[in-house]
Amino acid sequence: MENNSMTVEFESSSNNESFARVVVSAFVARMNPTLTEVADIKTAVSEAVTNSIIHGYENNTGRIRIETYIVEDTVTIIVKDNGVGIDNIERAMEPMYTSKPELERSGMGFAFMEAFMDELFVESKVSEGTIVTMRKVIGKSENDWGSEID
Amino acid sequence: MENLYEMKDEILIIHLPEELDHHIAGLIRESTDELFTCKKIRDVVFDYKKTSFMDSSGIGLIMGRYREVRYLKGDVYLVNISDKMERILSISGLYRVAKRLDTIGDAIKDIEFKRTT
Ligand SMILES: Nc1ncnc2c1ncn2[C@@H]1O[C@H](COP(=O)(O)OP(=O)(O)O)[C@@H](O)[C@H]1O
Numbered sequence: 001m002e003n004n005s006m007t008v009e010f011e012s013s014s015n016n017e018s019f020a021r022v023v024v025s026a027f028v029a030r031m032n033p034t035l036t037e038v039a040d041i042k043t044a045v046s047e048a049v050t051n052s053i054i055h056g057y058e059n060n061t062g063r064i065r066i067e068t069y070i071v072e073d074t075v076t077i078i079v080k081d082n083g084v085g086i087d088n089i090e091r092a093m094e095p096m097y098t099s100k101p102e103l104e105r106s107g108m109g110f111a112f113m114e115a116f117m118d119e120l121f122v123e124s125k126v127s128e129g130t131i132v133t134m135r136k137v138i139g140k141s142e143n144d145w146g147s148e149i150d
Numbered sequence: 151m152e153n154l155y156e157m158k159d160e161i162l163i164i165h166l167p168e169e170l171d172h173h174i175a176g177l178i179r180e181s182t183d184e185l186f187t188c189k190k191i192r193d194v195v196f197d198y199k200k201t202s203f204m205d206s207s208g209i210g211l212i213m214g215r216y217r218e219v220r221y222l223k224g225d226v227y228l229v230n231i232s233d234k235m236e237r238i239l240s241i242s243g244l245y246r247v248a249k250r251l252d253t254i255g256d257a258i259k260d261i262e263f264k265r266t267t
């Protein structure tokens with residue numbers, strides 16, 4: 001696999017969530033991921049972008065930037081916002097913790113990113129923004145659903 | 151989004167769309183809130199037949215409906231679950247509150263049985 005990279009930036013509107021997952025999964029397609037790997041990446045991107053929209057920008061207008069790097073068999077996805085930031089990252093990453101239960105958040109976003117990617121790092125500064133870095137090695141999972149059609 | 155919903159014997163059946171993310175969960179929440187205020191709903195069946203993508207916003211949507219039906223001791227059912235959706239659902243812990251059955255018919259049978267006993 002030749003090394004490669006891609007950056008997209010878009011407005012923090014909820015109808016860009018599907019755009020974000022599609023664009024990243026289209027870029028990663030050249031790594032010949034399995035259906036499971038594509039699904040995992042889509043879910044993780046969706047979680048990070050949704051968090052920037054509802055938590056980072058609290059549904060106000062802002063820019064979200066996604067950088068994607070392919071280095072050999074590893075994809076690194078970085079989702080950045082310049083939103084309100086996270087004051088207690090450890091608590092935020094606990095499964096079921098949400099600061100917005102009134103919006104019917106399940107608090108499972110970081111848990112899903114962690115479950116579906118190999119590595120997850122969160123950096124954040126209050127009133128400056130949040131950077132979520134996720135990494136996944138493509139082609140190491142043996143079992144897939146095989147013939148299931150997407 | 152209108153034909154996503156079906157009402158029958160105080161059962162609300164929601165035929166989920168292809169993708170269930172935060173954007174779409176918000177639209178479904180709005181219209182189900184409306185249905186809950188103008189109709190008596192005891193049980194809710196989420197039909198995943200067409201669904202191939204869901205993230206944690208979908209989990210929040212289902213938990214929210216579960217809390218609503220609990221007032222009337224109702225249940226939430228998840229049916230037509232593909233292997234792909236099973237992966238997300240089993241990690242989410244939703245099966246502690248929602249029942250997974252194969253088909254809409256199975257869910258309706260379970261509800262009818264439960265109501266007669
Ligand atoms: N980009 C972000 N900016 C600010 N706060 C965030 C961001 N991402 C996550 N958070 C905080 O972390 C918490 C947990 O996130 P998550 O696990 O995705 O759950 P949920 O989105 O359901 O609340 C959020 O409730 C929020 O307080």
Ligand SMILES: [Mg+2]
Nearest residue numbers: 047051109110
């Ligand atoms: Mg989230």
